[in-house]
Every structure is written in C-alpha cells, then in structure tokens.
Amino acid sequence: MASASQGPSHAAALENAAIEVVRADLARLQAAKEDAALINAAEDAVTRLEDLRAAWAQLDADLKAAQAVAVQAYAAAQAHAATTAPHAQAVAVSSIKAAIPIVLDLSSTNYTKWKALFLNTLGKYELTDHVLVEIDDDTAADPYWARMDCTVKSWIFSSITSKLMEIVHTGTPSAREMWQNIEEQFIGNKETRVLMLDSQFRTFVQGTLTITEYCRKLKSMADGLADLGHPVEDRTLVLSVLHGLNEQFEYMAALIKRYCPFPSFVTMRSDLELEEINMLSKAPSQALVAAAPPRTTTPATPAGGGAPSTAAAATSPSAVSPSGGATPRGKGRGRGKGCGRGGPAWSTTFNPMTGTFQVWPGYNSGVLGARPRAPGAGAPTGHALTAQGTHGAAPAFGLSGASPGYDAPGAPTPGFGAWTPSPPAPY
Structure with a gap:
C-alpha cells in the first residue's frame, strides 16, 4: 500500500519537474528570441548609421563643391568687374591725343x-x-x-x-x-631700309646742331634700326656720337674715349650737354670783354706843377659825362657822396647858349655876360671850370694859364687834371 501510494506522488513530481524544465526552456527560447530581436534591431541601427554616415559624407562633399563653385563664381565676377571697369573707362575716352600726342604719317620717323x-x-x-x-x-x-x-x-x-x-x-x-x-x-622691306638707315646713322655729323638735338636724332636712328631687327649696341651709339661731333667738342670726344669704364649713352650725353651749357654761359662775358673800349690812363702831372695835356684828359673814359661834358673824378677820402674813391663824378651845369659847362654854380655869367665884380678885384683865376662863392674862387682843374673871361673868345677847351689849390680871389 505504501509503495502504491508513493507511485502517483512520484509521477506527479516528475511531471512537475518536466513542466519546470519545459518552462525553463521556453524562458530560454523567449530570451533567445528577444536577444535575436535585439540583435536584429542593433544590426538595423548599425545599417542605418552607416547610411547616415554615407549621406553625411555626400552632403559634405556637395557642400564643398558648392563652396568651390561659389568661390569660382566670385572670382569670375571680380575679374569681370576688374576688366569691365578699365574697359568702361576706355569707352569714355573722347580723345586719345592726350595719351598719344604723336600723329603717324607716311614719312614719319617716329x-x-x-x-x-x-x-x-x-x-x-x-x-x-x-x-x-x-x-x-x-x-x-x-x-x-x-x-x-x-x-x-x-x-x-x-x-x-x-x-x-x-x-x-x-x-x-x-x-x-x-x-x-x-x-x-x-x-616692310627691312633690308633696304636697314641699308639706308645704317648708312645715314654712320655718316651723320653734328654741324650746327645742339648737343640735345644731335643726340636725339642719332638715338632715333638707332631705335629705327632696332625696329628693323638690327639693334645698335650702346657702345656703338656712343662712338657714333663722338665721331660726328664738331670742332668745338673735339677735346670732349678725346676725353670721353678715355673714360674707364666706358660711359653709357645717357652719361655721355649728360657730359656733353653740361659742357655746352658752360660754353654758352662764358660766351656773353667774353663778348663784353671784347667789345669794351680800351682804358686810357691819365698822364702824370709834370714836375713843376704843369697840367697834363687837354687832349689826353679829354679822351679819358672817366672825363666825359653823360651830357657830353667833362666831369672830374672824385679823389677825396671823405665819406660823403661823390667824394669817395670810385664814387660818382661831380655833376655839371651845361650852358647851351655858350657851349660851356661849369662845375661850381657860384660863377655863372649867363646870357647877359659875366657877373659884376667888386671894385679892385682882378680877373678870376681859371676859366669855365672855376667857381666863386663866399670864400673866393675855386681852383682850376688842369688848365694851363688863366683866361680873362670864361666866355671870352679863344678860351681853351676845358680839361681835367690834378687839383692844384690857388689862393682865393677877393671880391
């Protein structure tokens, strides 16, 4: 009975155990299924992430390409604007002669x-x-x-x-x-033009041309040869210039040839122009020296107080006044006007009625004759170049002898010489 009663309970226990096992398996299956779902979801997430990454990379590439296109478009716009601005200015130019003052002609050499x-x-x-x-x-x-x-x-x-x-x-x-x-x-016709221009270039001389014009023409010929495919070296140009100089610059040609180092065309032209300026600046002074009259020295006063000859005194440049009369040179050492050494000459009073002139205004006969004299006074000493004042008569200037009257017939021609003082004549 005991064994029979234990049988059903044992079977029930086994059944329960089997059920628990099945439940455990089901739980594991469910967990595995959930894990598989999670795995699938993770794989889907990874796939979507990779797609997103690819899309982002494509978007970034498109963005960079768009930026490059924008930069190119901006550069093209700037270049077009930079080109259009000068072109617009060119269209607005009404006359090109300000920039190109040369008018080209068939016979032009420029x-x-x-x-x-x-x-x-x-x-x-x-x-x-x-x-x-x-x-x-x-x-x-x-x-x-x-x-x-x-x-x-x-x-x-x-x-x-x-x-x-x-x-x-x-x-x-x-x-x-x-x-x-x-x-x-x-x-066109290069060879013929070269032959003609080269011959002219090598035989051209200065003549009466200035240095500037002479060098300009030779430089123009050298430029013309260069245009025709036959350039002229700078040294050859310098030698051609020196070869054609006129006789005034022969010494400069010999001097420049000895320069070390050999000068360029610009340096040589500057030296020649400077020398030409120096020549022109010296020419007026030399002409004035050549045109100046010879200076005559006043003869020395002979021993014994005699006066120099009237003719010698009259030919002295300093003895003639602008009005045509003779004026003595101031020889005093005072500081007053006209009395210093080398100062202005004494002024004169010229009488056109009598043809005489007088230095001192105190003695002037005028048209009506000589001034009346005081009783007992003798004839005045000297002649026209004398003066009377409150202190008596002024001395005669280099006149030999005394005249009875300053307007008397036969009076000697006034002259100048050393001043010999004489005692004053009383009134």
Whole structure:
C-alpha cells in the first residue's frame, strides 16, 4: 500500500519537474528570441548609421563643391568687374591725343615712339590683346569684344593721318589687322631700309646742331634700326656720337674715349650737354670783354706843377659825362657822396647858349655876360671850370694859364687834371 501510494506522488513530481524544465526552456527560447530581436534591431541601427554616415559624407562633399563653385563664381565676377571697369573707362575716352600726342604719317620717323605710346595706353585699359593676339571666330562674334575692338580702332584712326588711313584700312578690318598693316608699312622691306638707315646713322655729323638735338636724332636712328631687327649696341651709339661731333667738342670726344669704364649713352650725353651749357654761359662775358673800349690812363702831372695835356684828359673814359661834358673824378677820402674813391663824378651845369659847362654854380655869367665884380678885384683865376662863392674862387682843374673871361673868345677847351689849390680871389 505504501509503495502504491508513493507511485502517483512520484509521477506527479516528475511531471512537475518536466513542466519546470519545459518552462525553463521556453524562458530560454523567449530570451533567445528577444536577444535575436535585439540583435536584429542593433544590426538595423548599425545599417542605418552607416547610411547616415554615407549621406553625411555626400552632403559634405556637395557642400564643398558648392563652396568651390561659389568661390569660382566670385572670382569670375571680380575679374569681370576688374576688366569691365578699365574697359568702361576706355569707352569714355573722347580723345586719345592726350595719351598719344604723336600723329603717324607716311614719312614719319617716329614709328617706334608711336608704337610704344600706343601699347602703353592699351595696357592701361587692358586692351593689348586686341592688337597683339590672334582671336578665333567665336571671340570675334562676341558683342562685348566687338565693342572694345571698335574702341581700339577709333584710337588708331585718331592717331594716324588720312593718307596712312587709306592704306591700312581695307574693308572692315579688326584692330589686329590694322595694327599689322601699319607695322608692315613702316617695317616692310627691312633690308633696304636697314641699308639706308645704317648708312645715314654712320655718316651723320653734328654741324650746327645742339648737343640735345644731335643726340636725339642719332638715338632715333638707332631705335629705327632696332625696329628693323638690327639693334645698335650702346657702345656703338656712343662712338657714333663722338665721331660726328664738331670742332668745338673735339677735346670732349678725346676725353670721353678715355673714360674707364666706358660711359653709357645717357652719361655721355649728360657730359656733353653740361659742357655746352658752360660754353654758352662764358660766351656773353667774353663778348663784353671784347667789345669794351680800351682804358686810357691819365698822364702824370709834370714836375713843376704843369697840367697834363687837354687832349689826353679829354679822351679819358672817366672825363666825359653823360651830357657830353667833362666831369672830374672824385679823389677825396671823405665819406660823403661823390667824394669817395670810385664814387660818382661831380655833376655839371651845361650852358647851351655858350657851349660851356661849369662845375661850381657860384660863377655863372649867363646870357647877359659875366657877373659884376667888386671894385679892385682882378680877373678870376681859371676859366669855365672855376667857381666863386663866399670864400673866393675855386681852383682850376688842369688848365694851363688863366683866361680873362670864361666866355671870352679863344678860351681853351676845358680839361681835367690834378687839383692844384690857388689862393682865393677877393671880391
């Protein structure tokens, strides 16, 4: 009975144990399922993350590409604006003669200067490509390019003569074609032009030209030879200048040839121009010295108080006044006006009625004759160059003998000499 009663309980225990095992398995299965779901979710998350990363990388690349395009567009806009501004200024230029003052003619010898000025102006407005670069049909068809090409052609028309325009303007040429036609006109037949210009360059002499003009012409010839493909070295140009100098600068040519180091054309021209200026500055002074009259010295007073001859005194440059009379030179040592050494001469009073002049105004006969004298007074000493005042008569100036009257017939011609004092004559 005991064993029979234990059987059902044992079976129930086994059944419960099996159920627990099954439940545990189910729990493990459920956990595994949940783990698998989590794993799948994680894998999905990883996949989505990778997709996001790829999308972000693509977005970043697109952003960088957009930035590069924006930078390029900005640079292109800036370049266009920088190009358009000079072009707009070029279109606004009404006359090109201020920048290109040279008008090119068929017989002009200044093609080099004209070309340099024209290219400089084109470079200023960024239009050099219109004359130096060959363009294709697409560029030529561009309205903007055509407009600027017309601007360059108008500048060419205004800087050449009508005769030259008839030669270089054929049909509807571009600025480039006109430029080539002008170049061919002045540089064509190179060999013949070189022979003629080289011969002129080597035989040209200064003659009566100034140094500046002489050097300018030789430099122009050298530039012309350079345009024709035969450049002249600076040393050869210097030697050609020195060879053609006239006789006034022969010594300068010999001196410059001995410079060490050998001078350049600019240095040589500066030295020659400076020497020419020195010559011109000395010429007026030498002419004045040559034209000045010879100076005559007043003869010394002979021993015994005699006066020098009247003729010698009259020919002295200092003995003639501006009014035609003779004026004595002041020989006093005082500080007053006219009495210092080398001071102004004494003023004179000239009487046109009598043909005489008087230094001292105290004795003047006038038209009516001599002044009445005091009783007992003798004749005045001297003649016309005497003066009477409150202190008596002034001394005679280099006159031999005394005249009875200053206007008497036969009176000697006034002269100048040493002042010999004489006692005053009483009234």
